[in-house]
Amino acid sequence: MFREALRLRRCLLPANGFYEWRGTQRKRPYWLTPGEGASLFFAAIWEAYPVQEQVWLSTAVITQSAASQRRPLILDEAGQAAWLDPATPLHALQALLASEPAALRERVLANMVNDPKLNGPECLTPG
Template sequence: MCGRYVLFSDTEMQDIRDIIDEVQRKVNGEMKTGEIFPTDKAPVLIQEQGIITPDAVKWGFPNFRNKGVVINARAETAPEKPMFRRSLETKRCIIPCTGFYEWSHNGPKTKYQFNLPESGALYMAGLWNDFDGERRFAILTTEANVSMSEIHNRMPVVLTRPEMQLWMNNYQDALDVLQTARPELIKTPA
């Protein structure tokens, strides 16, 4: 599960800063940074006509059964689910961030931020689609690895740098990425 993430434009993270700057130019204004909530518009890397480009995209596919939005898609079932199948085939995206949040469920509820060791930037695999003329995204999740499992049984599909191009370019490579172990993360109280 990934219900919130964080996006800061610290000068030390030039790649994140560049993504935010490009999206701000596209939307002629400020792009939300800091803590990103479902239904916020946030920078997302999409591929159109073979070019990966940042765009401002709303977090959450419409939930056609109930009110609200669907913010996560299970990597294990996305290839079969009608809501996600076509997006997984042709509309994969990458969600840049500087960490994501999760809350402990045992004992006092504590909020933790998860990041890659020795890296300010973290990239999550996602899916996008257009609904009634509005572009939206969902974050793919997978079974938590040991670095996350004591806090939650799910985690975002965090992409390594080499996996980013594989994820975007080829459907079979993307499926292979979903089958591999996710990198170990570090957690800090938020």
């Protein structure tokens, strides 16, 4: 299933940042962002699932190994073009997965981001 999606249904997911938890005993949330005014584009694949009378769309973000955990594969402009081009061979896609992770700004956040009832800008309060 994923092999076919990787070959035929690649997409990009735009983002302005993402969370990463770090620490050994008590993990702390970090907010990772690109430079000022820039956006991130995550490599992803998509799938369509027919359920009764509807079609459900699903995406999965492609990740790459980072120093301590997996991170979304963040693509620059050339990587975005290659990822979206159906003619890009599999070995070129694998090279993207092995590419150096993007340089990001990191900010420690308050632990309120861990509260599932909160889903607003207050989650980005520095810690």
